[in-house]
Amino acid sequence: MTTKNLSLLLIFSVILYSCKTTRIQKKEKKPSIIFIMADDLGYADLGAYGQTKTKTPNLDKLAAEGMVFTNHYAGSTVCMPSRASLLTGYDQGHASVRGNPVWTESGKPVNLKRNEITVATELKKVGYKTAVIGKWGLSEGVDNENMPSEHGFDYFLGYKEHRHAHHYYWDTLYHNNDPFILKDNNFALKQGKYTHDVFVNEALSYVEREKDNPFFLYVALTIPHLELTVPKESKEPYLNLGWPKRKMNTKGHYKNDAEGNTTYAGMISRMDKDLGKLFSKLKELGIEDNTLIVFTSDNGPEYEKKDRFFNSNGALRGGKRDLYEGGIRIPFIVKYPGKIAPGSKSDHISAFWDFLPTACELVGITPTNKNLNGISLVPELFGNQKQQKTHDYLYWEFNEKQGPIQAIRKNDWKLVWKLEGKPELYNLSSDLSETKNLALQESEKLEEMLELLKTARTEHAEFPLTTRAIVLKKRGNK
Numbered sequence: 507m508t509t510k511n512l513s514l515l516l517i518f519s520v521i522l523y524s525c526k527t528t529r530i531q532k533k534e535k536k537p538s539i540i541f542i543m544a545d546d547l548g549y550a551d552l553g554a555y556g557q558t559k560t561k562t563p564n565l566d567k568l569a570a571e572g573m574v575f576t577n578h579y580a581g582s583t584v585c586m587p588s589r590a591s592l593l594t595g596y597d598q599g600h601a602s603v604r605g606n607p608v609w610t611e612s613g614k615p616v617n618l619k620r621n622e623i624t625v626a627t628e629l630k631k632v633g634y635k636t637a638v639i640g641k642w643g644l645s646e647g648v649d650n651e652n653m654p655s656e657h658g659f660d661y662f663l664g665y666k667e668h669r670h671a672h673h674y675y676w677d678t679l680y681h682n683n684d685p686f687i688l689k690d691n692n693f694a695l696k697q698g699k700y701t702h703d704v705f706v707n708e709a710l711s712y713v714e715r716e717k718d719n720p721f722f723l724y725v726a727l728t729i730p731h732l733e734l735t736v737p738k739e740s741k742e743p744y745l746n747l748g749w750p751k752r753k754m755n756t757k758g759h760y761k762n763d764a765e766g767n768t769t770y771a772g773m774i775s776r777m778d779k780d781l782g783k784l785f786s787k788l789k790e791l792g793i794e795d796n797t798l799i800v801f802t803s804d805n806g807p808e809y810e811k812k813d814r815f816f817n818s819n820g821a822l823r824g825g826k827r828d829l830y831e832g833g834i835r836i837p838f839i840v841k842y843p844g845k846i847a848p849g850s851k852s853d854h855i856s857a858f859w860d861f862l863p864t865a866c867e868l869v870g871i872t873p874t875n876k877n878l879n880g881i882s883l884v885p886e887l888f889g890n891q892k893q894q895k896t897h898d899y900l901y902w903e904f905n906e907k908q909g910p911i912q913a914i915r916k917n918d919w920k921l922v923w924k925l926e927g928k929p930e931l932y933n934l935s936s937d938l939s940e941t942k943n944l945a946l947q948e949s950e951k952l953e954e955m956l957e958l959l960k961t962a963r964t965e966h967a968e969f970p971l972t973t974r975a976i977v978l979k980k981r982g983n984k
Contacts, residue, residue: 536632536720536869537842538797540713540784541861543592543724544777545585545641545671545731546826548807548818549835551774556820560771561743564782565801565839572799572841573850573887579915580805581858583826583833583904585668586643588804588858589726593624593644593657595862595878598903599963605905606668607646610968615646618657623874625862626658629722632869637661637712640705640726642680643668650683663708664726665701671728672760674701674735696761700737702729706780710787717791722865725784729777730770732808733760740772740779752813770809770816798842798868800861806833823940829902829913829922830940846887854886855915857900901962905969912971914959921955925973931955 550556554569581591582598590596590603598604602622607615618624626636636659645652645666654662665671666680673693679686679701691698709725716723734754745768752766763769781801788794810818811825811832824830838856840846859880866873867882885894899916903909912923918935931945931952945952 535796536634538713538716538720538793539629539722539800539865539868540797541592541722541724541800542781542802543589543640543726544801544803545726545728546805546808547730547774547803547837548810548816548825549822549832549837550820551730551803551807551816551818552837554839555837557816557818559749559816560774562774562778564778564785568781568785568799568801568841569839571843571848572839573846573852575838575840575852575854575856577853577855578802578836578838579834579855579857579900579902580803580836582902583805583829584906585641585731585804586646589641589643590618592804592858592861593626594618594622595625595859595873595875595880597857597859597879597901599901600877600879603644604903604966604969609906611970612968614968615648616968617646617648617652618644620652621656624657625865626654626722626724628658628862628866628871628873629869630658630660632871633720634869635660635716635719635721636723637716637721638664638724638726639708639712640664640724641668641671641728642666642726643671653680653683655683659724661712664705665728672731672733674728674733675699675761676701679704694761696735702727702776702780706783709784713784713787713791713793717793720869727777730773730807730809732762734762734766734769734773734809736763736769736772736776740776741768742772743775744768744771750815752815766809767815795843798840798845801837801839803836806836821939827904827906827908829904829911831920831934831938834902834913840887842887847889850889852886854883854891854894855897855900855917856881856883856886857897899958899962901959903963903969910969910971910973912959912963914955914962916955916958919951919955921952921959923956923959925971929956 552562553566581588584606586606587603590601602619603616610616630636638654638659663681670676675691675693675696675698677688677691688699749767754762754766756762788797806825807818808826819832822832824832860883863873863880863882867884881895899914902913904911910925914921918933920932920934922930929945930943932940
């Protein structure tokens with residue numbers, strides 16, 4: 507071989523090796539995932555979903571740059587079971603957690619099972635750094651058990667129990683497994699650090715620390731859950747608009763500010779402003795293009811359940827603690843630059859339990875549990891709707907004083923079944939507000955849905971289908 511040919515061969519080999527190395531590097535570069543959950547935010551509380559009074563420019567921009575889902579559902583109509591469904595991929599017919607703490611048969615809280623697999627567990631297996639900042643709410647009534655560290659999270663800063671998260675000036679958070687004391691905080695006097703600000707600042711620090719690693723960051727904010735309170739500067743844009751004043755109870759469990767409407771709007775706008783800081787931080791760090799962002803709410807609104815000044819649910823009926831659409835249909839926005847078409851909308855019927863399989867497919871792994879209720883949304887997100895699998899049905903149950911209440915959606919049909927009431931059947935394609943009960947007119951469809959309801963759940967000793975009122979009476983409670 508001549509010297510010239512040898513040189514050409516060496517050059518060709520270097521180029522080939524360089525291309526191969528680049529392909530390998532591209533293949534190994536997994537996206538970071540940030541999942542942001544508001545608390546009790548209504549379906550129409552954002553401008554992108556029709557809100558006209560409260561300003562949410564940063565979340566509206568997120569929607570314009572990503573995909574807006576119009577048929578997405580929470581895991582439950584209250585926080586604890588909803589969060590459990592999100593993390594584990596199970597609906598309320600199969601989840602270990604099916605209600606908030608005091609509504610169990612025994613009166614003892616039901617947390618996630620010890621070391622129960624979550625989306626964080628799955629992502630950690632393939633090298634992800636994992637964190638939850640904000641409201642964990644799945645370690646109730648126990649000391650240092652069922653903490654995030656048992657469920658795949660490397661890092662935690664936030665509320666261990668959900669009742670503590672009712673207070674924005676609470677003095678004891680948890681840092682990993684240890685108490686984290688905010689020494690100047692007094693929740694009764696609303697003094698000290700506003701805990702929402704603590705969480706946002708920690709989220710900013712976290713992405714800075716982990717910018718060179720693929721990470722999963724679950725940001726579980728508490729806005730706009732009661733209690734309604736926010737620093738004065740967040741209310742100022744809404745003070746002189748001639749809005750009606752809504753007097754709030756300031757002396758009960760919730761240490762609300764005296765006037766509700768400006769406080770509610772101020773809380774949501776503060777959250778939006780702070781999330782804008784997070785989005786800007788991703789751009790500043792050069793990781794925006796390889797980060798998938800999800801924004802949603804854990805269930806429907808409580809503040810706007812009766813007084814509809816903000817029309818937080820638009821045309822939807824009900825709110826938190828209902829299994830009508832207003833209690834479980836939620837905003838759901840996903841952005842992933844270069845992968846999800848900007849300004850896209852999806853009417854695909856989906857739910858929280860789809861998140862775990864979606865995250866697994868994104869990073870190229872198969873979920874450990876083979877019988878999940880969730881279905882990956884990756885085809886829908888990436889514009890391959892023909893390849894997107896659909897649910898046979900979605901199922902919920904609600905286990906509190908009003909219940910049990912069960913609901914099931916199959917295509918456009920929705921059944922709401924109250925244990926001590928008559929079945930309610932709605933066609934959501936023609937009656938989104940669930941005003942026309944078609945149970946008598948559509949007897950065949952009703953029978954089909956009732957039969958489906960029988961197969962939609964497994965038995966759970968702590969959440970039997972007996973009235974919660976009876977359970978409370980057994981325990982001597984009212």
